[in-house]
Amino acid sequence: MKKITLIxxxxxxxxxxxxxxxxxxxxxxxxxDSYTIILNKETMTADLxxxxxxxxxxxxxxxxxxxxxYTITSDVTGHTTSLDRRTLVMTPxxxxxxxxxxxxxxxxxxxEKYLKNESDLKxxx
Numbered sequence: 001m002k003k004i005t006l007i008x009x010x011x012x013x014x015x016x017x018x019x020x021x022x023x024x025x026x027x028x029x030x031x032x033d034s035y036t037i038i039l040n041k042e043t044m045t046a047d048l049x050x051x052x053x054x055x056x057x058x059x060x061x062x063x064x065x066x067x068x069x070y071t072i073t074s075d076v077t078g079h080t081t082s083l084d085r086r087t088l089v090m091t092p093x094x095x096x097x098x099x100x101x102x103x104x105x106x107x108x109x110x111x112e113k114y115l116k117n118e119s120d121l122k123x124x125x
Contacts (some may be wrong), residue, residue, distance in 0.1 A: 025110045030103035
């Protein structure tokens, strides 16, 4: 009887989980430049795109750094940024002239277009 109950609880939990739960969606502003970052907690990947041009997507990886930070690394440039999970402030890991910014982010709902685009990519592969 205990096994059946455990299996039913597991099935109900899986059925009730929202596919959006695996994502963290942020909108960030860096002196007038606004962009969206979507972190996929399942694959530990990050997608970043400008709000005014969502077709230009930069991809990367992220990982937990310490107790309160995420470290996000671009696949294209290798540039690494740090995101404070408490304040949602993003700063570069190496503060050079090229990468000198401080972006304030806020949590947003996952854009529906993002889920649609991701499922279209999976069908093409």
